[in-house]
Amino acid sequence: MDEGNKKVPRRIAQTVINSLKGGVVPRIGLPYITVGRKNEIEALLHDVDIISEGGASFRFIVGRYGSGKSFLIQTIRNYVMERGFIVADADLSPERRLQGTKGQGLATYRELIGNLSTKTKPEGGALTLVLDRWINNVQAEAAQESGLTPGDPALTQAVDKKIWAVTSAVSELVHGFEFGRLLSAYYHAYAEGNDDLKMKVLRWFRGEYGTKREAKEELGVNIIITDEDWYDYLKIFAAFFRLAGYTGMMIMIDELVNIYKIPNTITRQYNYEKMLTMYNDTLQGKAKYLGIIMGATPQAIEDKRRGVYSYEALRSRLAEGKFSRPGARDLLAPVIRLEPLTAEEMLVLCEKLTAMHADLYNYEPKLGTEDLADFIKIEYSRIGADQNITPREVIRDFIELLDLLYQNPGMSIKEILSSDEFSYAKSEAVSDNVTEDFAEFTI
Numbered sequence: 058m059d060e061g062n063k064k065v066p067r068r069i070a071q072t073v074i075n076s077l078k079g080g081v082v083p084r085i086g087l088p089y090i091t092v093g094r095k096n097e098i099e100a101l102l103h104d105v106d107i108i109s110e111g112g113a114s115f116r117f118i119v120g121r122y123g124s125g126k127s128f129l130i131q132t133i134r135n136y137v138m139e140r141g142f143i144v145a146d147a148d149l150s151p152e153r154r155l156q157g158t159k160g161q162g163l164a165t166y167r168e169l170i171g172n173l174s175t176k177t178k179p180e181g182g183a184l185t186l187v188l189d190r191w192i193n194n195v196q197a198e199a200a201q202e203s204g205l206t207p208g209d210p211a212l213t214q215a216v217d218k219k220i221w222a223v224t225s226a227v228s229e230l231v232h233g234f235e236f237g238r239l240l241s242a243y244y245h246a247y248a249e250g251n252d253d254l255k256m257k258v259l260r261w262f263r264g265e266y267g268t269k270r271e272a273k274e275e276l277g278v279n280i281i282i283t284d285e286d287w288y289d290y291l292k293i294f295a296a297f298f299r300l301a302g303y304t305g306m307m308i309m310i311d312e313l314v315n316i317y318k319i320p321n322t323i324t325r326q327y328n329y330e331k332m333l334t335m336y337n338d339t340l341q342g343k344a345k346y347l348g349i350i351m352g353a354t355p356q357a358i359e360d361k362r363r364g365v366y367s368y369e370a371l372r373s374r375l376a377e378g379k380f381s382r383p384g385a386r387d388l389l390a391p392v393i394r395l396e397p398l399t400a401e402e403m404l405v406l407c408e409k410l411t412a413m414h415a416d417l418y419n420y421e422p423k424l425g426t427e428d429l430a431d432f433i434k435i436e437y438s439r440i441g442a443d444q445n446i447t448p449r450e451v452i453r454d455f456i457e458l459l460d461l462l463y464q465n466p467g468m469s470i471k472e473i474l475s476s477d478e479f480s481y482a483k484s485e486a487v488s489d490n491v492t493e494d495f496a497e498f499t500i
Contacts, residue, residue, distance in 0.1 A: 065089050070417040074410075078456045080449055082127045084179070087135055090409050093402040094129055097393055101133050101350070105140060108305040108348045113339035115349045117313075117365075117375070119358050120395035125448050126352050129395070130309050133350065138176045141304035143187065145169040145291070149315040155331040157284060157324070162331070166287035167264050169308060185259060188240075191301040192247050195219045213248065220244050223300045227293050232286065235278045236293050242276065264290075288335055295347040305346035313353035317364050329368035336374065336391070358392065398448055400433050406448075407432065407455055414459045423462060428470045432458065435474055 065073070069086040076083035077090075097118075104114035120126035134144050147153060147168035154161040172181040196207070196216050205212035224237030239258050246254035257275050264282040266272045272281050282290050295306035316332075319325045332351075338344045358365045358375070366372040375392050398406075407429045415422040436451050461473060 065413050065416060067417060070413045074414060074417060074456060077410075077452050078460075080453060082131045084131065085135075087128070087132050089413065090406060091132055092406045092409070093398045094125065094132070094395075097129060097395065098132065098136075100393065101129075102136065104348055105133075105137055105142075105305075105307075108142075108307070108346055109140070111345050113342070113344040113347045113349075115336045115339040115391060116351070117358060117392045118350060118352050118395065119355055119392055120352075121354060121447060122449075124395050125398065126395060127311055128448075130311060130350060130352055134174075134307070134309060135179075137304075137307045137348075138174060138179060141176070142307050143183070143298045143303050143305075144172075144174045144307045144309065146172050146174075146309040146311070148312040149310060150312065151315060151318075154316060154319070154328055155335075156327045160284055162284040163264050163282065163287055165310070166282065166290070169291070169310075170263050175303070184262060187298070187301060187303075188243055188259075189247065192220075192244055194302060195223075195244075216244075216248075223297070226300055227297050230293050230296060231289050232280065233293050233296075235280045236290070236297070238278060239276065240297070288331065292338070292344045292347060296345060299346040305348065307348040307350070309350045309352075311352035313351050313365075314357040317354075317357035317360065325363065326368060329365060329371055332365070333368065333370050336371070355394070400437060403433055403448065403451055404429055406452070410452070410455060411459065414456070414463070418463055420463060424459075424470060431474055432470070 065086065069089070073083045073086040073090060101116065104116065108114055118126050118129055120129075130146075134146060138144055147165055149155075149165065152161060153165040153168055155165065156162045157164075170184060173183045173187070174181050175183045175187065178186050196212075199205075199215040199219055200207065200212060203212060203215050205215065220241055224240050227233040227240070228237040230236075239261055243255060243258040246252075246258065260266060261272060261276060261278070261281070264287065266275075266281045269279055269281055273279050291306070291308060298306050316325060316328045319328065335349060339347065339349060353365070356364060361367055361372070365375065404426070408426070411422050411424050411429070432455065433451070436454060458470070458473060462468060462470060
């Protein structure tokens with residue numbers, strides 16, 4: 058996964074630099090700047106192997122704002138797409154929850170389906186592509202096996218038989234019968250060039266039908282996806298995607314803090330109950346070829362009054378055992394708590410960003426390892442840095458520093474680092490040991 062020593066294409070470098078400067082995680086180019094997190098990534102990739110063999114997994118990635126939580130989720134997202142997975146991701150918000158009385162759960166489902174991504178369509182919106190690719194592959198297999206040519210009625214029958222085998226397999230799941238019927242309807246609409254029917258089936262798959270009556274009139278199915286059962290359809294999609302030639306499905310839901318923020322206790326509990334259902338399904342083998350990763354802050358998980366741990370059934374399943382501690386976490390447990398990046402790792406990241414910035418703007422890098430070490434010392438010596446500073450803040454400061462040096466060739470890094478803006482927060486309380494050996498700093 059490490060591409061840090063390769064020259065970064067300018068388009069990717071621009072996206073990475075701009076995203077990091079804006080405090081957000083870039084969707085592309087992550088392998089070029091990944092540092093640390095080796096153990097966490099290996100633990101999550103073990104899950105990927107299990108999912109590809111027909112299993113399921115559920116993980117919480119827990120870290121403070123700016124700690125690299127979203128970065129790790131995006132890194133895994135990119136990796137599993139390379140492995141042939143379909144990925145669906147969504148951030149929760151006041152309008153998107155796991156459960157709600159005003160369509161908030163369905164809104165999350167719609168966001169996930171709208172963001173379906175594959176290796177060839179990583180930006181989302183891949184549902185139509187996946188369905189059409191599946192039909193094309195089935196037609197090609199049927200033609201190869203039978204020796205028949207397109208347009209031959211016998212070939213249509215052979216394809217129908219293969220389609221039926223897939224729809225029968227998903228029909229065994231809850232709500233799978235109607236799902237299978239709609240897959241068959243999509244195939245016939247595709248074969249007959251009926252774009253209107255194709256769009257209606259896609260609308261249904263996206264959860265856009267508001268009433269059963271409308272779905273019955275337009276598609277002949279007396280069921281729609283609702284706030285209550287949307288997760289069941291993700292399990293069906295995971296099974297279908299596997300039959301359609303993909304490795305599995307990975308669902309990534311970030312910003313769990315928006316459940317923690319729900320003021321109504323009963324509403325929060327309903328959301329945690331839905332979470333428990335999803336968690337139990339994956340661990341008990343009721344879901345196949347499905348991985349779920351949720352991102353949260355420590356408070357959103359551990360607060361026993363409003364967090365995930367306020368729901369006893371989840372707390373008893375997720376709470377750390379007696380032996381886990383900082384520096385020796387059980388990364389095979391359901392909750393992965395992100396350890397702070399070390400200053401050495403931050404130094405490596407700054408080196409990567411220095412080279413990327415220089416390539417992007419076509420200049421010779423001026424900063425050496427000693428300069429980078431000076432920058433990191435100052436960042437870490439701010440008052441309260443040991444508790445509050447995060448990689449996001451350090452990266453944003455560093456890219457600003459690179460921008461200033463590029464735009465002001467006559468200025469030296471020592472001038473900037475000794476300026477009031479950079480030195481105002483130096484802490485006299487920082488110990489000599491810390492200033493002498495920056496590698497002992499942690500974020």
